[in-house]
Amino acid sequence: xxxxxxxxxxxxxxxxxxxxxxxxxxxxxxxxxxxxxxxxxxxxxxxxxxxxxxxxxxxxxxxxxxxxxxxxxxxxxxxxxxxxxxxxxxxxxxxxxxxxxxxxxxxxxxxxxxxxxxxxxxxxxxxxxxxxxxxxxxxxxxxxxxxxxxxxxxxxxxxxxxxxxxxxxxxxxxxxxxxxxxxxxxxxxxxxxxxxxxxxxxxxxxxxxxxxxxxxxxxxxxxxxxxxxxxxxxxxxxxxxxxxxxxxxxxxxxxxxxxxxxxxxxxxxxxxxxxxxxxxxxxxxxxxxxxxxxxxxxxxxxxxxxxx
Amino acid sequence: xxxxxxxxxxxxxxxxxxxxxxxxxxxxxxxxxxxxxxxxxxxxxxxxxxxxxxxxxxxxxxxxxxxxxxxxxxxxxxxxxxxxxxxxxxxxxxxxxxxxxxxxxxxxxxxxxxxxxxxxxxxxxxxxxxxxxxxxxxxxxxxxxxxxxxxxxxxxxxxxxxxxxxxxxxxxxxxxxxxxxxxxxxxxxxxxxxxxxxxxxxxxxxxxxxxxxxxxxxxxxxxxxxxxxxxxxxxxxxxxxxxxxxxxxxxxxxxxxxxxxxxxxxxxxxxxxxxxxxxxxxxxxxxxxxxxxx
Numbered sequence: 001x002x003x004x005x006x007x008x009x010x011x012x013x014x015x016x017x018x019x020x021x022x023x024x025x026x027x028x029x030x031x032x033x034x035x036x037x038x039x040x041x042x043x044x045x046x047x048x049x050x051x052x053x054x055x056x057x058x059x060x061x062x063x064x065x066x067x068x069x070x071x072x073x074x075x076x077x078x079x080x081x082x083x084x085x086x087x088x089x090x091x092x093x094x095x096x097x098x099x100x101x102x103x104x105x106x107x108x109x110x111x112x113x114x115x116x117x118x119x120x121x122x123x124x125x126x127x128x129x130x131x132x133x134x135x136x137x138x139x140x141x142x143x144x145x146x147x148x149x150x151x152x153x154x155x156x157x158x159x160x161x162x163x164x165x166x167x168x169x170x171x172x173x174x175x176x177x178x179x180x181x182x183x184x185x186x187x188x189x190x191x192x193x194x195x196x197x198x199x200x201x202x203x204x205x206x207x208x209x210x211x212x213x214x215x216x217x218x219x220x221x222x223x224x225x226x227x228x229x230x231x232x233x234x235x236x237x238x239x240x241x242x243x244x245x246x247x248x249x250x251x252x253x254x255x256x257x258x259x260x261x262x263x264x265x266x267x268x269x270x271x272x273x274x275x276x277x278x279x280x281x282x283x284x285x286x287x288x289x290x291x292x293x294x295x296x297x298x299x300x301x302x303x304x305x306x307x308x
Numbered sequence: 309x310x311x312x313x314x315x316x317x318x319x320x321x322x323x324x325x326x327x328x329x330x331x332x333x334x335x336x337x338x339x340x341x342x343x344x345x346x347x348x349x350x351x352x353x354x355x356x357x358x359x360x361x362x363x364x365x366x367x368x369x370x371x372x373x374x375x376x377x378x379x380x381x382x383x384x385x386x387x388x389x390x391x392x393x394x395x396x397x398x399x400x401x402x403x404x405x406x407x408x409x410x411x412x413x414x415x416x417x418x419x420x421x422x423x424x425x426x427x428x429x430x431x432x433x434x435x436x437x438x439x440x441x442x443x444x445x446x447x448x449x450x451x452x453x454x455x456x457x458x459x460x461x462x463x464x465x466x467x468x469x470x471x472x473x474x475x476x477x478x479x480x481x482x483x484x485x486x487x488x489x490x491x492x493x494x495x496x497x498x499x500x501x502x503x504x505x506x507x508x509x510x511x512x513x514x515x516x517x518x519x520x521x522x523x524x525x526x527x528x529x530x531x532x533x534x535x536x537x538x539x540x541x542x543x544x545x546x547x548x549x550x551x552x553x554x555x556x557x558x559x560x561x562x563x564x565x566x567x568x569x570x571x572x573x574x575x576x577x578x579x580x581x582x583x584x585x586x587x588x589x590x591x592x593x594x595x596x597x598x599x600x601x602x
Contacts, residue, residue, distance in 0.1 A: 021426075023424050023425055023426065024424075024425075024426040024427065026420075026424060026503045027420045027424040027425075027426040027429075028426070030416040030417060030419060030420035030424070030503070030507075031416070031417050031420050031432075033412070033413045033416060033417070034413045034414070034416065034417035034436075034473060034475070034478060035417075035432075037413060037469075037472065037473025038436065038439070038473055038475070040454070041447075041451065041454075041469065041470045041471075041472075041473050042439050042442070042447070042473065044450070044454070045447045045450035045451050045454065046442065046446070046447070046450075048450035048453065048454075049446055049447070049449060049450045052449065052450065106341075106344075109337070109340075109341055110341070112337065113337065113338070113341070114334075116338070118586060118590075120341060120345060121586070121590065122582060122583055122586050123345045123348060123349060124345070124348060125582055125586075125589070126349075126352070126578075126579055126582050126583075127351075128582075129528050129532075129578030129579065129581060129582040130532070130574070130575040130578045130579060131531065131532045131534070131549065131550040131553075131574050131575070131578075132532060132534065132550070133534050133550035133551075133553050133554060133574075134549070134550060134553060134570075134571040134574045134575050135351070135575075137553050137554075137567055137568075137571050138351050138352075138354060138355045138568070138571055139351065141354070141355075141358060141366070141564055141567075141568065142351065142354060146369045146371075147371060148354065148371050151370060151371045180348070180351065185593070188589070188590060188593050189593050189594075192590060192593060192594040193594075196594075237441070237443075240443070241443050241444070241445055243445060243534075243535060244534045244535070244550075247534070247538075247554065248553075248554055262443075262445050265445050265446075265448075265449075266445065266448075266535070269448075269449050269452075270452075270539065275449055275453075278449055279446075279449055279450075282443070282445060282446035282449065283446070285443055285445065285446065286442070286443060286446055289441065289443060290441070293441070
């Protein structure tokens with residue numbers, strides 16, 4: 001029987017093709033580069049990161065399995081962890097709220113103009129196409145002691161300390177710079193969505209006596225709510241990962257006033273070489289991102305309107 | 309419809325007044341937004357204004373808005389005698405390298421997902437999509453392990469390959485290819501063209517708007533990128549512009565005028581692209597938000 005099977009193969013050269021149709025073979029070839037890249041640089045690292053978070057790997061000696069010890073240490077022993085968590089959430093909540101309010105306001109303002117919309121859109125968009133590090137370095141100069149910010153604060157008699165030297169104000173500087181560097185993307189996105197709101201809806205509402213305030217809350221905001229939802233989710237995800245501004249401006253300081261999760265992962269991993277511990281921190285961040293996203297998808301039923 | 313002249317007169321006065329009020333309102337609206345826009349642009353001005361003065365003047369108290377003496381030579385010095393020329397070259401190589409790979413890989417996989425039927429297609433697509441949620445800082449630790457094991461630290465391929473396989477491009481192009489009529493590929497297939505030939509000669513030319521958009525966004529994302537170059541390199545030899553700015557900051561203390569010159573150089577391509585391609589970006593953001601929002 002085995003002999004006849006061996007003999008059969010050269011007689012039927014087309015046989016293997018029955019298992020993989022030509023179209024499937026082509027698809028496999030086309031997907032090969034992206035799949036290899038996905039496996040080597042995405043799937044494998046994710047699994048490795050999870051595995052590492054259960055080890056005490058410190059780059060020099062070989063890692064050994066320590067179970068949940070890293071996570072237990074995080075939540076019960078590490079005195080810095082809750083401060084880091086608080087900083088991260090504080091930044092994310094404040095930045096998200098300010099970003100959405102400012103970008104919506106600017107987008108509505110721009111869309112109310114008859115001419116020059118494109119110019120204003122481009123102006124607010126410019127920083128989003130520039131390196132965050134470059135923007136941070138410029139703001140670092142603005143906030144330098146006795147620099148421009150201090151001069152303005154003194155001239156206005158505000159009595160505020162130097163932002164980057166004050167543990168209670170440093171985070172506000174980070175929020176401001178992140179806002180400047182990124183708000184334009186949402187401005188353009190909301191502006192595009194507002195421009196798609198059918199004119200006759202607004203005209204009908206005006207005839208019915210609705211003022212600008214009511215037209216915004218009752219008509220335009222509900223109609224662009226899918227876009228606002230998308231922007232909120234994306235902005236929240238990126239704000240939990242904030243890193244560049246903090247690296248360039250404060251390195252987590254003064255003290256640990258601006259040490260966020262993103263910065264702590266880098267610091268633990270690549271300054272202290274505690275790769276296992278840093279991986280555990282990274283998974284805490286991932287769980288936070290997932291939880292926040294699920295929460296937002298859950299809440300969208302209450303305020304997002306889809307007209308399909 | 310009233311013919312009484314006494315009642316017509318006040319009516320037209322109030323209409324005039326309303327028109328005047330509206331014009332004042334419009335003027336105030338433009339003035340207010342222009343003021344905000346100018347404040348918003350100020351950091352760009354401050355950067356250039358400090359790039360063209362001596363470092364002593366940057367640090368001088370009280371602060372001067374305009375330089376006393378314009379030193380345009382800082383740009384040349386930063387590029388020629390300081391490593392900013394190297395940083396610029398590295399930034400260009402990495403951003404272009406990643407963009408080229410992303411386009412090639414995404415075209416192939418997007419075509420497979422949009423046009424070819426094979427078992428497990430939807431599942432694989434969903435798996436790809438789920439990776440868009442993964443924070444980069446989480447991947448950086450194991451990627452560093454992979455790249456250092458391969459001996460790729462401080463190499464261009466070590467900086468390029470690990471970040472060149474984001475699945476965003478696959479989705480963007482797949483959505484676009486789905487909108488291209490199938491008759492076009494079928495006609496080419498009748499003529500005996502292979503799938504690869506159809507992709508290159510039929511689909512790619514038609515998908516150029518989407519490919520252009522993907523190139524632009526990938527290039528800018530890489531141009532801005534900081535975390536991976538920071539991990540994958542050491543020293544100045546392979547540093548990109550953003551990395552160079554921070555290296556310079558620590559190495560030279562407070563050579564602010566050169567840092568500002570370097571920051572200006574690093575911002576220039578993005579600013580020019582944002583202005584020149586504003587229509588493309590505007591449409592692109594609409595497309596990508598619609599595609600992610602629904």
